[in-house]
Structure formats: C-alpha cells, structure tokens
Amino acid sequence: MIKEKFDLKNKVAIITGASKGIGKAMARGLAEFGATVIVSSRKQEAVDQVAQEFKKLGFSADSIQCHVAKKDDRIKLVEKVIDKHGKIDILINNAGTNPYFGPISKMPENLYQKTMDININSAIELSNLVYPYMKNQGGGSIIHISSIEGLHPSPFMAAYNISKTALIMAGKNQSIEWGKYNIRVNSICPGYVKTKLSAALLENETSKKGFLKNVSLGRESTPDEMAGLAVFLASDASSYMTGTSIVNDGGLMNAPLIPMQ
Numbered sequence: 115m116i117k118e119k120f121d122l123k124n125k126v127a128i129i130t131g132a133s134k135g136i137g138k139a140m141a142r143g144l145a146e147f148g149a150t151v152i153v154s155s156r157k158q159e160a161v162d163q164v165a166q167e168f169k170k171l172g173f174s175a176d177s178i179q180c181h182v183a184k185k186d187d188r189i190k191l192v193e194k195v196i197d198k199h200g201k202i203d204i205l206i207n208n209a210g211t212n213p214y215f216g217p218i219s220k221m222p223e224n225l226y227q228k229t230m231d232i233n234i235n236s237a238i239e240l241s242n243l244v245y246p247y248m249k250n251q252g253g254g255s256i257i258h259i260s261s262i263e264g265l266h267p268s269p270f271m272a273a274y275n276i277s278k279t280a281l282i283m284a285g286k287n288q289s290i291e292w293g294k295y296n297i298r299v300n301s302i303c304p305g306y307v308k309t310k311l312s313a314a315l316l317e318n319e320t321s322k323k324g325f326l327k328n329v330s331l332g333r334e335s336t337p338d339e340m341a342g343l344a345v346f347l348a349s350d351a352s353s354y355m356t357g358t359s360i361v362n363d364g365g366l367m368n369a370p371l372i373p374m375q
C-alpha cells in the first residue's frame with residue numbers, strides 16, 4: 115500500500131528550531147504521522163511547552179534544548195536522543211537566522227559569521243553527528259530547510275542568501291557520499307512564510323504588498339503549508355529521492371522577467 119509509506123510509526127525525528135514557526139509545524143506534521151518528535155531550540159522552557167502541547171494531543175514527543183551553533187549542545191542533543199530513544203531516523207536542520215539587512219560591502223564580519231555558524235555550519239556538524247547512527251541502523255532521512263533565497267539573490271541579505279545556497283550544496287554532497295548507506299538528504303526551499311523571522315519583511319503592509327506581488331498565489335504561506343513536504347521527505351514515500359531541493363513558494367520563483375500588465 116502506498117499510503118503506508120507515509121507512516122512514521124517507530125521513527126525518531128530531531129527537529130531543530132522547533133519551538134515555533136516552520137519547525138514547530140513540521141514537528142507536528144511528523145508527529146501526526148506517528149513519529150516520536152524531539153522538539154529542540156535554544157530555550158528549554160519553550161520546547162517543553164511544545165512537547166507538552168503535542169503530548170496532550172496524543173502524539174509522542176520529547177524536548178531537548180540545543181543552540182545549534184554550540185558544539186557541546188549539539189553533542190548533548192544527539193547523545194540524549196540515543197540514550198533515551200535508541201536511534202535517530204530523521205534529522206530536520208531547520209534553525210535559521212538573518213541578523214543583517216544591508217549591502218554586502220558593509221556586512222559586519224561578526225554577523226556574517228553568526229549567519230554561517232547557525233544556518234550552515236551547524237547543519238553540517240549535526241548531520242555528521244547523526245550519520246554514524248543512521249549508517250549503522252540501515253538508513254535515515256536528513257532534511258535541510260534552505261530557502262528560495264538560496265536560489266536567487268536579494269539586494270540586502272547576502273549572508274543569508276550565501277548560507278542557504280551552501281546548505282543546498284551541503285545536502286547534495288552528503289547525498290552522494292551517504293546514498294550507499296540509504297541515508298537520503300534533501301532540502302526544502304520555502305518562499306514567504308508567515309513567522310517571526312519573516313516579520314521584518316511582511317509586517318509593513320506597503321512593503322508586504324511589494325513582496326507578494328510576484329507570488330502567483332498572491333499571499334504568503336502559513337507554516338503548516340510547509341509540513342506536508344517535510345512528512346513526505348522524512349518518510350518512505352520519498353524513498354528514491356535524494357540530493358534534491360524542492361521549492362514551496364506559491365509560484366514566486368516563476369516571477370515574470372517582464373512585469374505583468
């Protein structure tokens with residue numbers, strides 16, 4: 115049965131940056147399909163709350179604090195999951211940041227480094243930590259949350275753009291190295307999603323109108339609209355997919371080069 119391929123029962127999934135926004139929505143999606151979800155972010159209290167909320171709904175959830183840019187936190191996260199749950203089937207590298215808006219020529223070195231540490235370096239390091247477990251257990255699915263900003267330049271967020279492009283390529287390299295162990299690695303490229311992170315772009319009604327004018331569907335998405343794709347890539351329904359990046363952007367990447375009349 116094809117339907118059964120979406121089943122995530124007995125799967126253990128780590129989702130970073132899952133206290134709110136896209137990460138929380140994807141964690142809930144995976145939990146609805148039967149996975150035990152490890153909700154993780156920088157704040158223990160915030161992830162405890164989300165795990166409690168999920169448990170009240172009858173889902174299997176746990177919560178572990180992890181600032182993804184901190185090496186000790188990453189190691190502890192993986193060790194704790196293995197100690198308590200015995201395996202890791204799914205890793206979603208979702209935590210991300212965009213601390214600098216401005217020209218590339220004026221980009222402060224520390225903010226560039228912060229962006230790289232959180233958006234790309236941590237995803238590579240966390241993947242390296244789960245890799246031996248996935249290899250020994252016969253496979254796994256790693257999903258990087260990139261962005262359409264990793265496929266197309268923007269005039270004022272170069273560090274973010276560069277980090278998100280690198281994330282897609284990290285996934286491609288991991289996929290060719292780890293495919294023989296049945297470890298699949300794919301990236302999701304969301305467009306505009308209504309979250310705290312995108313508030314800087316979408317809060318102001320005038321600028322929001324400008325941003326959304328090139329979205330075929332004429333609106334930003336909700337975090338929930340990213341969850342189905344995460345379930346698909348996490349599950350056996352996508353068992354032949356690896357090394358790819360999937361755009362989920364309401365048609366924004368199709369923005370016409372000649373302005374619409």
Ligand SMILES: NC(=O)c1ccc[n+]([C@@H]2O[C@H](COP(=O)([O-])OP(=O)(O)OC[C@H]3O[C@@H](n4cnc5c(N)ncnc54)[C@H](OP(=O)(O)O)[C@@H]3O)[C@@H](O)[C@H]2O)c1
Nearest residue numbers: 131133134135136155156182209210261307309310311312
């Ligand atoms: N929103 C969009 O339009 C959009 C579009 C394309 C791609 N994305 C990508 O989607 C991902 C999620 O973004 P979002 O919009 O859902 O953001 P969000 O609503 O601001 O949520 C960010 C999440 O990451 C956590 N977090 C932040 N820094 C962290 C760190 N250093 N270590 C661990 N957790 C951290 C936050 O929780 P704590 O504060 O509790 O740590 C929170 O749970 C990001 O990678 C972003 O680049 C977003």
